[in-house]
Amino acid sequence: MTTSEKSVLIDDLHALEREALAKLATVPDERGLEEWRVEVLGRRGTLAELLRGLATLSPEARPAAGAAGNRVKGALEAAYAERQRGLRAQSRARELEAERIDVTLPGRGVHLGQLHPITQLRREVERVFIRLGFSVVDGPEVEYDRYNFTLLNMPPDHPARDIQDTFYVANVGAPSRAPATAAAAAAGAVSPGDGAAPAGTDPLPPSERGAGGHVPVGVDGGKAKMATPAGGEVLLRTQTSPMQIRVMECQKPPIRVLIPGRVYRNEATDAAHESQFSQVEGLCVDERTTMGDLRGCLTFMIRTLFGSEREVRFRCGYFPFVEPGAEFDMSCHVCGGQGCRTCKGTGWIEIGGCGMVHPIVLENVGLDPSRYSGWAFGFGFERMALIRYGVDDIRLFYGNDLRFLQQLR
Numbered sequence: 278m279t280t281s282e283k284s285v286l287i288d289d290l291h292a293l294e295r296e297a298l299a300k301l302a303t304v305p306d307e308r309g310l311e312e313w314r315v316e317v318l319g320r321r322g323t324l325a326e327l328l329r330g331l332a333t334l335s336p337e338a339r340p341a342a343g344a345a346g347n348r349v350k351g352a353l354e355a356a357y358a359e360r361q362r363g364l365r366a367q368s369r370a371r372e373l374e375a376e377r378i379d380v381t382l383p384g385r386g387v388h389l390g391q392l393h394p395i396t397q398l399r400r401e402v403e404r405v406f407i408r409l410g411f412s413v414v415d416g417p418e419v420e421y422d423r424y425n426f427t428l429l430n431m432p433p434d435h436p437a438r439d440i441q442d443t444f445y446v447a448n449v450g451a452p453s454r455a456p457a458t459a460a461a462a463a464a465g466a467v468s469p470g471d472g473a474a475p476a477g478t479d480p481l482p483p484s485e486r487g488a489g490g491h492v493p494v495g496v497d498g499g500k501a502k503m504a505t506p507a508g509g510e511v512l513l514r515t516q517t518s519p520m521q522i523r524v525m526e527c528q529k530p531p532i533r534v535l536i537p538g539r540v541y542r543n544e545a546t547d548a549a550h551e552s553q554f555s556q557v558e559g560l561c562v563d564e565r566t567t568m569g570d571l572r573g574c575l576t577f578m579i580r581t582l583f584g585s586e587r588e589v590r591f592r593c594g595y596f597p598f599v600e601p602g603a604e605f606d607m608s609c610h611v612c613g614g615q616g617c618r619t620c621k622g623t624g625w626i627e628i629g630g631c632g633m634v635h636p637i638v639l640e641n642v643g644l645d646p647s648r649y650s651g652w653a654f655g656f657g658f659e660r661m662a663l664i665r666y667g668v669d670d671i672r673l674f675y676g677n678d679l680r681f682l683q684q685l686r
């Protein structure tokens with residue numbers, strides 16, 4: 278090969294460099310870039326083809342042509358890398374643009390839940406009494422008859438039981454103190470309307486037992502069933518008061534407890550009655566506590582919940598487990614005591630019952646009534662919520678209608 282052959286190869290390399298760089302500048306995307314790389318820098322590409330010509334050059338001509346070949350190859354590879362960086366930056370920028378989030382758009386609102394109005398009220402009442410040094414206790418909703426009635430000065434034949442008709446639970450393992458006949462009665466040996474089953478008789482067949490496994494009591498001749506030996510009967514508690522007994526059985530005075538909880542009555546449901554509702558009960562037992570303390574605590578609670586101008590009054594009331602007993606009212610929060618529709622023109626609204634713990638109840642739990650005195654009160658949360666929120670139907674609280682519940686924050 279001659280010098281001119283060497284010059285031709287170098288010229289061709291320069292021409293290839295110019296053309297390839299021009300084409301590289303027009304490559305639109307990474308796919309086009311890859312095609313360019315295969316075409317120019319690939320093993321069978323145009324540059325490799327030209328460089329194979331080096332082998333045909335004479336030894337003197339080879340170094341200069343080889344150096345030119347290396348320079349062109351280096352320049353094209355550098356240009357390729359540069360273009361690749363540029364294209365990647367472009368496509369990344371396009372992606373970012375496509376995925377751009379418009380932060381000025383209003384977001385979707387988060388749905389915030391809230392506590393049920395009865396729970397809100399329960400917590401407020403709890404806070405009041407915690408400030409007064411009470412502790413909050415909880416107890417079983419399925420209860421023994423003796424805690425719900427007997428030990429609260431309502432023995433099996435006591436007429437006050439009629440006011441609190443409830444649901445008896447059948448087929449529960451009777452406690453060890455229960456006489457056999459009572460276990461039979463609890464298991465459904467008594468059919469509605471038939472009165473008490475004679476002691477020692479076999480239980481009635483299942484078809485003649487009370488519907489749903491419990492024996493309805495107190496309606497249509499149910500009084501006779503009330504008189505069945507009751508030591509071991511199991512029922513859904515009609516009041517939170519059984520917890521008074523349970524607390525006094527295991528604590529020594531001074532006792533100051535607040536007992537909120539769910540209770541049950543065999544009631545026909547209407548605007549003012551539900552078969553299931555919640556009550557709260559307060560109990561204080563000490564050596565020198567008086568009805569004045571009771572009145573002071575209730576006044577503090579009513580004023581905290583309904584405003585500092587409220588007054589509390591006691592009226593004589595009868596509850597078997599207190600003596601003396603009272604109903605307590607508050608002055609109407611709507612008219613301030615002048616008389617309006619809410620208070621039925623009286624200026625007073627009935628809240629609950631209270632009184633001094635009956636000496637018999639104290640004796641039932643082994644406390645000496647000549648040394649200790651106690652007072653207790655109770656009221657229903659639903660009833661207080663009706664008054665507070667001006668709602669006229671108790672069923673609304675358990676209807677699961679958010680349109681109603683969300684108004685009571």
Ligand SMILES: [Zn+2]
Pocket residue numbers: 609610611612613614615616617618619620621622624625
């Ligand atoms: Zn009023």
